[in-house]
Amino acid sequence: MKTKETSITICGHKIKKKFIFVGIGAFILFIAIILIIVKYTFAQDTSEEILMKETKVLKGNLTTGITESGNAALESVSLNYEASTSASKTTNSSTNSNTSTSETGSSSEKSENNSSDTNSNSEGASSTSSQTSESSLPNLVVEKVYVSTGDSVTSGKPIIKVTEDSYKATLNCLNDAISSAQMKVKNAEIVRESNQTAANSTLKENKAKSNLANEEYNNTVAKLAEAVSNAQEKLTETQTSISTYQYNIDNNTYDTEYKVSELKEQMDAKQQEVDKLLKKQENSSKDKAEEIAADLKKAKEELSTLKSNYSKAKTNAEKDLSEAKIKLAELQSNLTSLENALNEAVTEQKEGILEAEATLAQEKITANNASTLYDITMDGIDDDVEDAQENLENAKKDLNNFTELINTNGEILANCSGLVTAINYVAEDEISAGSTIATFGNSENITVTLDIDQEDIASITTESQVNVSFTAYPDVIYTAEVINISTTASSDNSSTVTYPVTIRITGDVSALYEGMTGNATFVTKELTDVVYVSNKAITKDQASSYVKLKKEDGTTEKVEVTTGFSDGSNVEIKDGLIEGDTVMIESQVNKK
Numbered sequence: 001m002k003t004k005e006t007s008i009t010i011c012g013h014k015i016k017k018k019f020i021f022v023g024i025g026a027f028i029l030f031i032a033i034i035l036i037i038v039k040y041t042f043a044q045d046t047s048e049e050i051l052m053k054e055t056k057v058l059k060g061n062l063t064t065g066i067t068e069s070g071n072a073a074l075e076s077v078s079l080n081y082e083a084s085t086s087a088s089k090t091t092n093s094s095t096n097s098n099t100s101t102s103e104t105g106s107s108s109e110k111s112e113n114n115s116s117d118t119n120s121n122s123e124g125a126s127s128t129s130s131q132t133s134e135s136s137l138p139n140l141v142v143e144k145v146y147v148s149t150g151d152s153v154t155s156g157k158p159i160i161k162v163t164e165d166s167y168k169a170t171l172n173c174l175n176d177a178i179s180s181a182q183m184k185v186k187n188a189e190i191v192r193e194s195n196q197t198a199a200n201s202t203l204k205e206n207k208a209k210s211n212l213a214n215e216e217y218n219n220t221v222a223k224l225a226e227a228v229s230n231a232q233e234k235l236t237e238t239q240t241s242i243s244t245y246q247y248n249i250d251n252n253t254y255d256t257e258y259k260v261s262e263l264k265e266q267m268d269a270k271q272q273e274v275d276k277l278l279k280k281q282e283n284s285s286k287d288k289a290e291e292i293a294a295d296l297k298k299a300k301e302e303l304s305t306l307k308s309n310y311s312k313a314k315t316n317a318e319k320d321l322s323e324a325k326i327k328l329a330e331l332q333s334n335l336t337s338l339e340n341a342l343n344e345a346v347t348e349q350k351e352g353i354l355e356a357e358a359t360l361a362q363e364k365i366t367a368n369n370a371s372t373l374y375d376i377t378m379d380g381i382d383d384d385v386e387d388a389q390e391n392l393e394n395a396k397k398d399l400n401n402f403t404e405l406i407n408t409n410g411e412i413l414a415n416c417s418g419l420v421t422a423i424n425y426v427a428e429d430e431i432s433a434g435s436t437i438a439t440f441g442n443s444e445n446i447t448v449t450l451d452i453d454q455e456d457i458a459s460i461t462t463e464s465q466v467n468v469s470f471t472a473y474p475d476v477i478y479t480a481e482v483i484n485i486s487t488t489a490s491s492d493n494s495s496t497v498t499y500p501v502t503i504r505i506t507g508d509v510s511a512l513y514e515g516m517t518g519n520a521t522f523v524t525k526e527l528t529d530v531v532y533v534s535n536k537a538i539t540k541d542q543a544s545s546y547v548k549l550k551k552e553d554g555t556t557e558k559v560e561v562t563t564g565f566s567d568g569s570n571v572e573i574k575d576g577l578i579e580g581d582t583v584m585i586e587s588q589v590n591k592k
Contacts, residue, residue, distance in 0.1 A: 050586055054550065057533045057573065057581040063467065063526040064567045066459060068450040072470070072505075072516040074441035077416045079159075081405065083137060083174065083398045083433040137173055139430035141166040143410070147438075151420045158411035159438060160425065167410040174399045181392035188388040192381035199374045206370035213363035220356040224349040231342040238331050238338050245328040254320040258313035267306040274299045418443040419514075446505040446512050447483070450520055451490050451498035460485060460522050466503050470518040473511065480505050480520065525565070532570045537583045538563065547577065548584040556584055 140162040147159045248254065255261055277296040281289045406412050422439040425431060448468065452460060466480040480503040490498045503520060505512065538561070539546050545563050548556040561576030577583070 052548075053585045053587065054582050055534050055537055055585055057531060057577045057579055057583060058570075059529065059531050059579040061526060061528045062530060062532055062565055062567045062570060062572055063521065063523045064565075065467075065524040066452065066456045066522040067519055068452060069517060069519050070448040070450040072446050072448055072512050072514060072518060074418055074443055074514050075445035075447060076421065077418070077440045077442045077445075078436045079405075079412070079415050079438045079440065080436050081140070081431055081433055082401045083170075137433050138166060138169040139432045140170060140406075142425050142427050142429045142431065145423060145426055147420050147423060149420055149423055152418070153414045153420060153440065154417045155414055157414045158407070158409075159414050159420070159423070160412040162406065162410045162412065162431070164410055166430075167406065170402065171399075174395070174402055177395040178392070178399060181388065181395040185385065185388040185392050188381075188385040192378075192385055195377055195381050199377045203370050203374045206367045209363055209366065213360050217356045217360040220352055224345075224352045228342070228345040228349050231338070231345040235335075235338040235342050238335055242328060242331045242335065245324045245331065249321065249324055249328065252317075252321070254317040254324070255314075257320070258317045260310065260313045260317050263306060263310040263313050267303065267310045270299060270303040270306050274303050412437060414438075414440065416440050416442045416444065441514065444509065446509045447502055448480070448505070448518055448520060449500050449502045452501050452522075454489075454497040454499065456522075457485070457499045457501075459524060460501055465523040465526070466520055467523060468503070468505060468518050468520045470512065470516050472516055476511075478505050478509075478518075479507060482522075527565050527572060530564075531573045531577060531579055533573055533577065533583060534585060535566060535569060535571050536585045536587075538571060539586075548586070549577070550582040550584055 142160055143163045144161045145159070146161070147153060153159065274296065277292055277299055281292040281296060284292055404413075405415075419441040420438060421441050424435075424437060424439075431437060460482065462482045462485070464482050466482065468478040468480050469476065470478070482501060483504045484500075484502040486500040486502075488499070490500055533547065537547050539548075545561050546558050547561055549559045550556050559576055562574040564572035564574045566572065
C-alpha cells in the first residue's frame with residue numbers, strides 16, 4: 001500500500017509536506033542550541049569571586065555627631081581711623097587766691113558731651129587754672145596709595161601714605177589733648193581735696209553739736225528727774241510726819257512717854273499708905289504712935305515727891321500733845337501745796353523731756369544731713385576725678401590708635417593679613433576721624449556657616465567640639481569653635497526648618513581659601529585612645545562577632561572579638577585584638 005504524499009503551494013511553488021516538517025525541526029534545534037550557548041555564557045558572567053583585603057587595627061579616637069557642609073569665608077576686617085573728632089589746646093597759669101580751678105573742654109567725644117565747669121572755694125588755697133579751647137582734629141591728606149582691590153597684604157604692610165604736614169598736625173593735636181586731659185585730672189584732684197577739707201570741717205562741727213546736744217539732753221533729763229524726786233521726797237516725809245503725829249495724838253503716846261499714869265498710880269498708892277499710917281497712928285498708944293510718926297513723915301515726904309513728879313510729867317505730856325496738834329495742823333495745811341508741787345514737777349518733767357527730745361532729734365537730723373551732704377559732695381568730686389581720668393585714658397588711647405595706624409613715615413598700615421576688598425581713598429583725598437580707610441578679607445580668620453536642622457540645633461552650643469574636613473584636603477582634620485548660633489531660621493523656601501551656625505577654624509589655616517567646601521561634624525560622642533577597626537572587617541555569627549586575623553605565616557584565623565561604640569565607619573574593639581594587628585576584609589565580586 002502506497003502512502004499518499006501531500007504538498008503545499010508557497011509563492012507559486014509546490015513543496016512537499018515532509019520537507020516542511022524537516023525544516024521546522026531543524027529550526028527548533030537551532031533555537032535550542034542558541035539558548036544553551038546563552039545560558040552557559042550567562043552562567044559564566046554571573047559567577048562570584050571572593051576577594052580579601054588587608055586592614056590594620058588602629059588606636060585613636062572615635063567620634064560621632066551632626067555633620068553638615070558649608071563653604072569657607074574670610075573674615076571681613078575694616079581699617080578705621082579711630083580718634084576723637086575734636087581735640088583740646090590748653091594754656092595753664094598758676095595763681096594764689098581763694099578761688100580754685102575752673103575747667104572746660106575734652107579730649108574725647110564722651111568728655112566733650114559731658115564737660116562742665118567745676119568751681120570750689122578754699123581759704124588760703126593755691127589753685128591752678130586752665131584755659132581750654134576746642135579745635136577740630138585735622139584731616140589726614142592722602143599723598144599716595146600703595147595697593148588696589150584684590151591685592152594680597154600682610155599685617156603691618158603700608159597701604160597709604162599721607163602728607164607730612166597733615167600727619168604732624170594731627171599728632172600735635174592728639175598730644176595737646178593728652179596735656180589738656182592731664183591738667184584736668186590735676187585740677188579735679190585739687191578741687192576734690194579742697195571740698196573734702198571743707199566737708200570734713202562741716203561734718204566735724206555738726207557731729208560736735210550733736211554730741212553737745214546729747215550731753216544737754218542727759219543733763220536736762222537728770223535735773224527734771226531730780227526735781228520730781230525732791231518733791232516726792234518732801235511729800236513723803238510730810239505724809240509720814242502727819243501719820244506719826246496723828247498716831248501719837250490718837251494714842252496719847254505722850255502720857256506713856258512721861259509715865260504720867262505710872263506716876264499717878266505710885267502717887268495714889270503712896271497716898272493710901274499715908275492715910276493708913278495716919279489712921280493707925282490715931283488708934284495706937286503714945287509709944288506706938290511715936291514709932292508710926294517716923295514712918296508717916298517718910299511716907300509724906302515720898303508722897304510729896306511723887307506729886308511733884310506727877311505734876312511735872314502731866315504738864316510736859318499736855319505740852320507735847322498741844323505742840324503735836326499744832327504741828328499736825330501745820331503739816332496738814334502744807335500737804336496740798338506739796339502734792340501740787342509734786343504734780344507740777346512731774347508735768348515739768350514730761351514737758352521738759354519732750355522738749356529736750358525734740359531738740360536732740362533736731363540736732364541729730366542736722367548731723368545726719370551733714371553726713372549725707374558730705375557723702376553727696378564727695379561722690380560728686382570723685383565722679384569729676386574719675387571722669388577726668390577716663391578722659392585722659394581716652395586721649396592716650398586715641399594717640400595709641402593713631403601711632404598703631406600710621407608709622408612715623410606717615411604711612412597707614414594694614415591691620416591684618418589677607419586680601420584687599422576695598423580701598424576707599426585716592427591721592428589728594430582727605431581722611432577724617434571716624435572713617436573707614438580700607439576693608440580686608442582676613443586670611444587668618446576662616447569661618448564656615450552651616451544650616452543645622454531644627455531637630456539638631458538644640459544639641460549645639462558654643463562649647464561644642466567641631467571637627468572639619470575640606471574637600472581639597474580629605475586627610476586633614478581641622479578643629480573649629482562655634483562663634484554664633486542664630487535663633488532666626490534660614491530664609492529659604494525649603495520645607496525643612498534650619499538655623500545658621502557659624503564656626504571659626506582654629507589652628508593653622510594658611511592652606512585654606514575663600515569658598516572651599518568643607519564638612520563640619522559637631523561631636524556628640526567621642527571615645528579617645530581606643531583600639532578600633534573597620535566595620536567591614538567584622539562578621540556576625542548569631543550573637544558573636546568575629547574577624548579573620550592574619551598570622552605571621554600568612555594564614556588567617558577566625559578570632560572572636562568584643563565590639564563597642566561605632567562611628568558608622570569604624571568600631572571599637574574592647575577585646576580580641578591589639579593595635580597593629582592585621583585583619584582581612586572579605587568582598588564578593590563577579591568574575592569577568
